[in-house]
Amino acid sequence: MVTIRIPSPLRAYTGEQAVVEVDGATIGAALEDLTARYPELRQHLYEGQELRNFVNVFLGEEDIRFLDGLDTGLDAGDSLRIIPSIAGGRAGCESAPSLRQE
Amino acid sequence: MPVRITQELQARIFHHLEQTWPNEGGGFLLGEVAQDAATVCECIAVENVFDAAEQYHRYAMTPQDWMRLEDEADQRGLDLLGYYHSHPDSPAIPSDYxxxxxxxxxxxxxxxxxxxxxREMLAWRLRTNRSRFDSEKMEVVSD
Incomplete structure (x- = not known):
């Protein structure tokens, strides 16, 4: 089992649980198990088969984009966290999100 | 569900967003959800990390900002209620973006x-099926 910490606005779909336990040998499998257990989450995390571009997943302190993404392997007891990137803007521009490089 | 905010907090948000004009600014809203309203207890300004050249119409926070303030809200027994941002010289209406x-x-x-x-602050909430935002009633109360 691994744990996933759910962002506050999506806890409505996990029975108000901030942390849930799931199964999965990879991060992708763990997220699939999460959305199988809590199906209402799926449309807010995925667009088709891909994670939405504002959905970030961290393994411990590490953004999984800097690991092996959804193929990153998991050990029992690992902790994942889902973090949305907040972004907004007025109408009239179609540019993609672009974060400043630190 | 109505969104309740004090005049003082609203004025603080206005001041912040006037300072960031002509660029967009924003921050988090911490508060409490009850049967009758979502009450904003605190507003926390967060740096706009979108490319500087695009900040006149775009706003973004880092995931680390979310993590830090969600942890703070959880530790204080508050809800991460939402966020505020500005639309410089544009209506306070959500865009497709x-x-x-x-x-x-x-x-x-x-x-x-x-x-x-x-000039104007409006409250919105995304419909569960993601199809559109719905307008929420705002209650601006005296301090």
Whole structure:
């Protein structure tokens, strides 16, 4: 089992649980198990088969984009966290999100 | 569900967003959800990390900002209620870009800042099926 910490606005779909336990040998499998257990989450995390571009997943302190993404392997007891990137803007521009490089 | 905010907090948000004009600014809203309203208890300004050249019409926070403030809210027994941002010289109405990056069960306070002066604040919430935002009643109460 691994744990996933759910962002506050999506806890409505996990029975108000901030942390849930799931199964999965990879991060992708763990997220699939999460959305199988809590199906209402799926449309807010995925667009088709891909994670939405504002959905970030961290393994411990590490953004999984800097690991092996959804193929990153998991050990029992690992902790994942889902973090949305907040972004907004007025109408009239179609540019993609672009974060400043630190 | 109505969104309740004090005049003082609203004025603080207006001041922040007037300072960031002509660029967009924003921050988080911490508060409490009860049967009758979502009450904003605190607003926390967060740096706009979108490319500087695009900040006149775009706003973004880092995931680390979310993590830090969600931890703070959880530790204090508050809810991460939502976030606020400005639309410089544009209506306080969510754009398609806002909707594509939004979550349900979250309050979006959008302020129109016209020529450097905050003119209007409207509250919005994303529909559960992500199809559109719905307007929420705002209650601005005395301090």
């Amino acid at each position: 806002d909707r594509e990056h939004a979550l349900p069960n979250f309050v979006y306070l959008i302020t129109r800042v016209q020529a450097g002066a905050a």
